[in-house]
Amino acid sequence: MAAYVVRRLLQMIPVIIGSTFLIFVMVFALGDPVAGRCGERACPPAYVAKFRADNHLDQPIPVQYALYLGRLLHGDLGTTFAGNSVGAELIQRWPTTLKLALIAVVFESVVGIAAGILAALRKGKFLDYLVTLSSLLVISIPVFVIGGLAQLIFGLRLGIFPVTSTQGTWGQLVLPGLVLGALSLAYIARLMRATLMENLRSDYVRTAKAKGLPPRRVVGVHTLRNSLIPVVTFIGYDVGALMGGAIVTERIFNVNGIGGFLFRGITLKDGSIVVGTITCLVLVYLLVNLIVDVLYGVLDPRISND
Amino acid sequence: MRARTRLLAGAAVTSLALLATACGGGSSSPDAGNSAGTTGGGGGQITVNGCTPKAPLIAGNTSETCGGNIVDAFTAKLVHYNSDTAAPEMDLAESIDTSDNQNFTVKLKSGLTFQDGSPLTSKSFVDAWNYTAYGPNGQAGSYFMTPFDGFADVQCGDADCKQKPKAETMSGLKVVDDTTFTIKTTDKVSNLLTRLGYSAFAPQPQAFFDNPETFGQKPVGAGPFKVDSTGSTETVLSKWADYKGVAPAQVDQVTFRVYQDPSAAYNDVVANNLDVLDQIPPDQLIGDQWQSDLADRFGQRDIGGNDWVTFSPEDPQLKNNVPLRKALSMAIDRTSILNTVFNGTRSAATGWVPPAVDGYKAGACGDACTFDAAKAKAAYDAAGGYKGTLTYTANVDGAGNADMGTAICNSIKNTLGVDCVLNGVNDFATFQKGIDAGEYKGMMRSAWQMDYPSIENFLAPIYSKGADSNWSKYDSPTFADLLNKAAAASTPDEANALYQQAEAQLGTDFPTAPLDYKKANFGWSDRVSNVKITPFGTPDLSSITVK
Numbered sequence: 122m123a124a125y126v127v128r129r130l131l132q133m134i135p136v137i138i139g140s141t142f143l144i145f146v147m148v149f150a151l152g153d154p155v156a157g158r159c160g161e162r163a164c165p166p167a168y169v170a171k172f173r174a175d176n177h178l179d180q181p182i183p184v185q186y187a188l189y190l191g192r193l194l195h196g197d198l199g200t201t202f203a204g205n206s207v208g209a210e211l212i213q214r215w216p217t218t219l220k221l222a223l224i225a226v227v228f229e230s231v232v233g234i235a236a237g238i239l240a241a242l243r244k245g246k247f248l249d250y251l252v253t254l255s256s257l258l259v260i261s262i263p264v265f266v267i268g269g270l271a272q273l274i275f276g277l278r279l280g281i282f283p284v285t286s287t288q289g290t291w292g293q294l295v296l297p298g299l300v301l302g303a304l305s306l307a308y309i310a311r312l313m314r315a316t317l318m319e320n321l322r323s324d325y326v327r328t329a330k331a332k333g334l335p336p337r338r339v340v341g342v343h344t345l346r347n348s349l350i351p352v353v354t355f356i357g358y359d360v361g362a363l364m365g366g367a368i369v370t371e372r373i374f375n376v377n378g379i380g381g382f383l384f385r386g387i388t389l390k391d392g393s394i395v396v397g398t399i400t401c402l403v404l405v406y407l408l409v410n411l412i413v414d415v416l417y418g419v420l421d422p423r424i425s426n427d
Numbered sequence: 428m429r430a431r432t433r434l435l436a437g438a439a440v441t442s443l444a445l446l447a448t449a450c451g452g453g454s455s456s457p458d459a460g461n462s463a464g465t466t467g468g469g470g471g472q473i474t475v476n477g478c479t480p481k482a483p484l485i486a487g488n489t490s491e492t493c494g495g496n497i498v499d500a501f502t503a504k505l506v507h508y509n510s511d512t513a514a515p516e517m518d519l520a521e522s523i524d525t526s527d528n529q530n531f532t533v534k535l536k537s538g539l540t541f542q543d544g545s546p547l548t549s550k551s552f553v554d555a556w557n558y559t560a561y562g563p564n565g566q567a568g569s570y571f572m573t574p575f576d577g578f579a580d581v582q583c584g585d586a587d588c589k590q591k592p593k594a595e596t597m598s599g600l601k602v603v604d605d606t607t608f609t610i611k612t613t614d615k616v617s618n619l620l621t622r623l624g625y626s627a628f629a630p631q632p633q634a635f636f637d638n639p640e641t642f643g644q645k646p647v648g649a650g651p652f653k654v655d656s657t658g659s660t661e662t663v664l665s666k667w668a669d670y671k672g673v674a675p676a677q678v679d680q681v682t683f684r685v686y687q688d689p690s691a692a693y694n695d696v697v698a699n700n701l702d703v704l705d706q707i708p709p710d711q712l713i714g715d716q717w718q719s720d721l722a723d724r725f726g727q728r729d730i731g732g733n734d735w736v737t738f739s740p741e742d743p744q745l746k747n748n749v750p751l752r753k754a755l756s757m758a759i760d761r762t763s764i765l766n767t768v769f770n771g772t773r774s775a776a777t778g779w780v781p782p783a784v785d786g787y788k789a790g791a792c793g794d795a796c797t798f799d800a801a802k803a804k805a806a807y808d809a810a811g812g813y814k815g816t817l818t819y820t821a822n823v824d825g826a827g828n829a830d831m832g833t834a835i836c837n838s839i840k841n842t843l844g845v846d847c848v849l850n851g852v853n854d855f856a857t858f859q860k861g862i863d864a865g866e867y868k869g870m871m872r873s874a875w876q877m878d879y880p881s882i883e884n885f886l887a888p889i890y891s892k893g894a895d896s897n898w899s900k901y902d903s904p905t906f907a908d909l910l911n912k913a914a915a916a917s918t919p920d921e922a923n924a925l926y927q928q929a930e931a932q933l934g935t936d937f938p939t940a941p942l943d944y945k946k947a948n949f950g951w952s953d954r955v956s957n958v959k960i961t962p963f964g965t966p967d968l969s970s971i972t973v974k
Contacts, residue, residue, distance in 0.1 A: 167563065168569070170588045203482055272694060
C-alpha cells in the first residue's frame with residue numbers, strides 16, 4: 122500500500138511537467154497580451170516595449186518556459202500584470218474555493234446517494250419516478266439559470282441567503298454551494314440508483330438474504346459498498362471540476378475563488394495567472410484521484426492496489 | 428488484517444484532505460470595513476462597485492477606468508472638474524496664467540503636502556510629468572505630455588527603445604521656486620488648463636521616484652482619500668483630513684469592491700449590500716425594470732462619452748464614396764435601436780461631440796444622422812450601392828455591443844436591402860489588434876470616453892492625421908488647419924467656434940457615422956444620499972454622505 126502511494130506520487134511529476142509545458146506553450150505562444158491594456162487607444166510603443174521586456178515576452182518559448190520553471194521551483198509563481206503575486210492571490214482564494222467545493226460535495230453526496238438508494242429500493246413506485254424525473258429536470262436546466270433563479274428567489278425576494286458572496290464566509294457560500302451541487306446531485310442519484318439496482322440482482326445478495334440477514338444489513342453493508350465505486354469515481358472527478366470549473370456560479374454570486382481568477386487571466390491574456398493556476402489545479406486533481414484510488418481498496422476488498 | 432490496513436490508509440488519506448480544507452478555511456478573508464452598515468452611527472463607510480486594475484496604481488501609467496477610478500480618488504491635480512458641469516476649478520493650483528496660450532505660469536497653494544507627509548512642490552509636478560513622458564519608462568500616459576516643448580527629445584529613437592532619447596527632461600517645464608513653475612508648449616494650446624485635471628498630470632511624491640516598481644502597491648497622492656490597502660478583490664480608501672483642495676470627502680471610508688459580473692453588482696445594490704453602482708446591466712434596462720427595482724434610489728445623467736461607426740479605410744467600396752457612407756448612416760434608425768437595446772438610456776447623436784462637453788453644438792451631422800428610409804434608399808442607389816456582404820465588426824465583451832451591432836445591421840438590411848452581418852470579436856484586445864493590422868472591412872464599432880471635458884478631446888485624438896485612435900485614417904488639411912487655429916485661439920469662445928467648424932468639416936467628409944451619446948445610469952443603496960455621477964461617468968466620492 123505504501124509502495125503504491127509512493128509510486129503514484131512519483132508518477133505525478135512527469136504529468137505536472139508535461140501539462141504545464143503544454144499550457145505554457147498554448148498561452149504564451151498565442152495572443153498578444155499588450156493590446157487593449159490602455160483603454161480605448163493603442164498603447165504607446167515605449168509602453169509596449171517595456172511591458173514585453175518586463176514579462177520576457179521577447180525570448181523564444183523554451184527560454185521563457187525554462188525561466189518559468191526555475192522560478193516555480195523556488196515557489197515563485199510569478200506576478201500578474203497588475204503587480205500582485207500570483208501565489209499570494211491563489212492562497213487568498215484557495216480557502217473560498219475549498220469551502221464552496223466542500224459544501225457542494227457534501228450536499229450532492231448525502232442527498233444524491235440517499236435519493237439514489239431510495240429510488241433503487243422503491244423501484245417502479247412513486248419515489249422512483251420522482252427521483253428520476255426531478256433529476257432529469259435539474260440536468261436539463263443550465264447552471265446559470267438555476268443560479269440566477271436561486272439568487273433571485275432565495276436571496277433577493279425571500280432574503281434567506283445573502284445575495285452575493287464577496288467575503289467568502291461559510292454562510293455566504295451555502296447558496297452557491299447548493300447550486301453547484303444540484304447538477305452533480307442529479308447525476309449521483311441516477312448513478313447510485315442504476316448501480317444499486319444492478320447489484321441487488323447479484324448472487325451474493327441472494328446468498329445473504331438466504332442466510333437470513335436483515336435487509337438493512339444486506340443493502341447497507343454489503344451491496345452499498347460495491348455500488349459506491351462508480352459514485353466515488355464520479356465524486357472524485359467532480360471535486361476536480363469544482364476546483365477550477367465553477368466559473369459561471371462564481372460570477373453570479375461574485376465568489377472570489379479560483380475559477381473566476383482563472384477566467385480573468387484568460388480574458389486579460391495574463392499568462393502568469395493562467396499557467397500558475399492550472400499548475401495548482403493539476404496538482405489538486407492528481408491528489409484527488411490518488412485518494413479515490415485508495416478508497417477503492419477500502420470499499421471493495423477484491424480490488425488490490427499492489 | 429488486510430481490510431483494516433486499507434481502512435486505516437483510506438481514513439488517513441481522507442482525513443489529510445479534510446485537514447487541508449480546515450487549515451485553508453482557517454485563514455479568513457479580509458473583512459475590514461467592507462460589510463456595509465456594520466459600524467453604525469458616525470462610521471460613514473461606503474462600498475462602490477469596482478473592477479480589477481490592469482496595472483499598478485501609478486497615475487502616469489493608468490489609462491483604463493478600473494485603475495483610473497481609484498487613482499482619481501487618491502490623487503489631486505492642479506485643477507479639479509466640477510462634478511455637475513465638468514468645468515475646471517483650481518484644486519492644488521492657486522492660479523494658472525497665460526497671455527499667449529503658449530507660455531503658462533503655474534502658482535501652487537502654499538503649505539501643500541502629500542499623504543505621507545512629504546512636501547508637495549513644483550518639483551513634484553515637473554518630475555512626475557518628465558517621468559511619464561520619458562520614453563524608456565514606458566508609461567501609458569506619456570501621450571498626454573505631447574504638447575510640452577521638448578517632448579520629442581525624451582522619446583525613444585526606435586520602437587523597441589534600443590536608441591535612448593536625446594534628453595531626460597522636457598525643456599518646456601521649468602521650476603522657478605517651490606510654489607511656481609512655468610510651462611512652455613511647442614504650439615499654442617488654448618485648452619491646456621482644461622487638460623491639466625486629467626489623472627496623468629498628478630504630482631508624485633519622492634517615495635515614488637525612490638521606488639517606482641513597488642509604489643503602486645500602496646500609492647500616495649494628495650487627494651481627498653488615501654489608500655489603505657489594495658488587492659484584486661477590493662481596494663480600501665479612507666478620508667484624508669489634510670486635503671487642501673476644493674472637493675473634500677464626507678464619508679470616512681470607501682471600499683471599491685470588485686465584481687466579476689455587473690449583474691451580481693446590480694443584485695447587491697437592490698439588496699442594499701452595495702452602496703453605489705455606476706452602471707446598470709442592459710437586461711435590467713428593459714421595461715425600466717431597474718427603476719422599479721430601485722424605487723427612488725436611481726439616477727441618470729448625460730456624460731462625456733459617445734459611440735459611432737467607423738468606415739474601414741481598407742474597404743475600397745467605402746473609401747472614396749462619401750454619398751454611400753452618408754446613405755448607410757441615414758439607413759440606421761438610431762432612435763428605435765437605442766430604445767430597443769438600451770431602453771432609451773442613450774440618446775441619438777446629431778454630431779461628433781456629446782452635449783455634456785464644453786463646446787458642444789448640435790446638428791453637425793445633419794441629415795445623415797436622421798433616419799429616412801426613402802431618402803436613404805435613393806441616396807444609396809445613386810451612390811452605386813455596396814456589393815457583397817457588408818460587415819459590422821465589434822468586440823462583444825462589452826454589454827450591449829453585440830445587440831447594438833445586430834440591430835444596426837438589421838436596420839441597414841431592411842432599409843437598403845444590402846446583406847449586413849455582425850462580425851463579433853471576442854474581446855477588445857483582439858479587436859484593437861485587428862484594427863491595427865487592417866483586417867476589417869465595412870463598418871467597425873467605435874466608442875470614446877473623454878479624458879478631459881473639451882470638444883478638442885473628441886476631435887484631435889480621433890481625427891488628427893496619424894493619431895493612435897484615428898481608425899478611419901482621416902486626413903484632411905482643412906480639418907488640421909482648423910484644429911491648429913483653434914489651438915492658437917486667444918479666448919475659449921473663439922477656440923470653441925473654430926472647433927465647431929472643424930466638427931462641421933467632419934460632417935462634410937463623413938469618415939465616421941455618429942451613433943449615440945452615452946448616459947450614465949446609476950443606483951445606490953438606502954444607506955447613502957447625495958449620490959452624484961460626474962460627467963466622466965464615475966461616482967463623485969467627495970459628495971456622497973451616509974444617512
